[in-house]
Amino acid sequence: MTMLERLRAGELVGTQRLDLSAGLAEFPPEIFGLADTLEVLNLSGNALSSLPADLHRLHRLRVLFCSDNRFTELPEALGRCERLEMVGFKANRIERVATASLPPALRWLILTDNRIETLPEALGQRPRLQKLMLAGNRLRALPASMAAGSGALELLRISANRFEALPDGLAQLPRLSWLAFAGNPFDETPEARTVQAQATAAIDWHRLALGPRLGEGASGVIHQADWQQPDGSLRPVAVKRFKGAVTSDGWPHSEMAACLGAGGHPNLIPVLGRIVGHPEGVEGLVLSLVDPAFTSLAGPPSLESCTRDVYPADARWSTGTALAMARGIASAVVQLHARGILHGDLYAHNILWNGQGDCLLGDFGAASFLPRDDEDRSQALQRIEVRAFGCLLEELLAHCDPTDATATDLAGMTRLKSRCLAAEPTDRPLFADIVRSLGA
Incomplete structure (x- = not known):
């Protein structure tokens, strides 16, 4: 039986977490039967465009994921969920975020890869907000209220937006520790200068033989590979092929620019060169292969x-x-x-x-x-x-x-x-x- 079938058969009573990806166009009302225990609800990867107005009946709900759906606005039903503290609506079509859609206990908000141009002043009036992920939108400014009201904010991602200047007040936030802002108009010149200043070797894709996958992140896939040297010998390396889409942190090309600009250091993974000649135009880097003891x-x-x-x-x-x-x-x-x-x-x-x-x-x-x-x-x-x-x-x-x-x-x-x-x-x-x- 699928998870949806089990839900409808009443087999999930007592569940604290529900992951449901089944091409849903409507919110299954059977979920309300889990109201006394459900804390984490993951509805990512469906075709949803709305949530029921009485979502607050899930009175124990703390975490809600609705990424990769068809929402055009952040549902106002969220704001009536008293315990809801983590909200994830990545990769939708959201254009509107209303004050009423922000839960009072909001701690972690993910709105990456949408179409948002403005945010409500109420965002700076959520005192528990620690993590705010807004990369890949159309923002030109942050709410003025954040400068004074976001004292708990520790991580902020505003990369790949339309900021003409870094928002005022960010550097004065007392707990801000992790900030990403690359890929905005004000950051384009420094990024370009960083790339131009690097005389990095160009490595022909056809001289690389990919081996086993070492890992995959939001921005790309890393493989072990053999790099054919001029004398015909093979040098073991790592190859990272970048994806083209915006990630939770920003654009992959910004990551590549930073890698190229970092330079050699005993505590950084050496960049050996930049891939050229990939048949599909994929960008990538060749890196030293890290000892598996690390x-x-x-x-x-x-x-x-x-x-x-x-x-x-x-x-x-x-x-x-x-x-x-x-x-x-x-x-x-x-x-x-x-x-x-x-x-x-x-x-x-x-x-x-x-x-x-x-x-x-x-x-x-x-x-x-x-x-x-x-x-x-x-x-x-x-x-x-x-x-x-x-x-x-x-x-x-x-x-x-x-x-x-x-x-x-x-x-x-x-x-x-x-x-x-x-x-x-x-x-x-x-x-x-x-x-x-x-x-x-």
């Missing part, structure tokens, strides 16, 4: 953690290992900022490590480009990323083995963490100071 330091945020990474229950390391990782990542970010690149997604789940303190920072999907002609604004944006590093330090310290702690190192990292997390952004150090504090 694995992700943590998993991405969960529905519960929202903006914070999820670590294995047994994650433990020495203070010395934590210090080594902090030094390596801070050193890599110093170089990125010096080259005019804001990583935008400085998270443990984007860090590979080998269990001994050696680490690599990856995933430039949320990278943006710092203004070269405005040092004050550039430093203000860098201090947003400093808070992200403070969050990383906090997590590294939380998993340090207390029986293997060097008191001096532990105290120094703890003080640095507090400085990086300062509520007043101007009180945070820049990364050059961070590197000095870590003794790198």
Whole structure:
């Protein structure tokens, strides 16, 4: 039986989460029979254009996904759901977002890849809002209310919109840590300059033989491959082929530009060249193949953690290992900022490590480009990323083995963490100071 058939047969009583993708054009009324237990409802990948006005009958509903449907407006029924805190309507046709559609407990809002031109002032009046994903719309401004009312906001994606300038007030938000704004008119010139400044090798697609898939993200697919050298020998590499569509972070071409502009560094994955000659015109990069001993330091945020990474229950390391990782990542970010690149997604789940303190920072999907002609604004944006590093330090310290702690190192990292997390952004150090504090 399909999930829809089981629902209609009454077999799902007591369910807390329901995933239903069955080409639905209408909301199945049988879902209301789960009202006493249902907390997570995923209706993505259907043909829905509306939700019932009495959706609030699902009185325990906390999470609602309706991505890849046919909505042209964010349903006002959402605003009457008292417990609803996570809303995802990615890749619809939404043009209108009304005040009435914003739940009072809203914490995480995903409206990526729609047709939105304006947002209501009420968005800045949702005090629990931590995560706001708006890439791939038609926005030219954010609600003025956000500058004063979004004190809890930690992650913001406004890439691939129509902003002529970075919205005022973002750099002053006390908790903002992860910001992506590439692919807007004001960011196009810095991005183009970054690409033009790089003399990256062109690698003929026909000299690459793809092997097993290593992974897939929002922006592209990574394969192991053999690269044929001029002497006929084969060099093992990794190949990332980019998708053309906008992602939750922005345009793939912005990610490619950041990768090309990052330069060589011991804590970055080396870019060997840019693919040319693909028969379908697909863009891509050839990267050094990472030793399989390197694995992700943590998993991405969960529905519960929202903006914070999820670590294995047994994650433990020495203070010395934590210090080594902090030094390596801070050193890599110093170089990125010096080259005019804001990583935008400085998270443990984007860090590979080998269990001994050696680490690599990856995933430039949320990278943006710092203004070269405005040092004050550039430093203000860098201090947003400093808070992200403070969050990383906090997590590294939380998993340090207390029986293997060097008191001096532990105290120094703890003080640095507090400085990086300062509520007043101007009180945070820049990364050059961070590197000095870590003794790198």
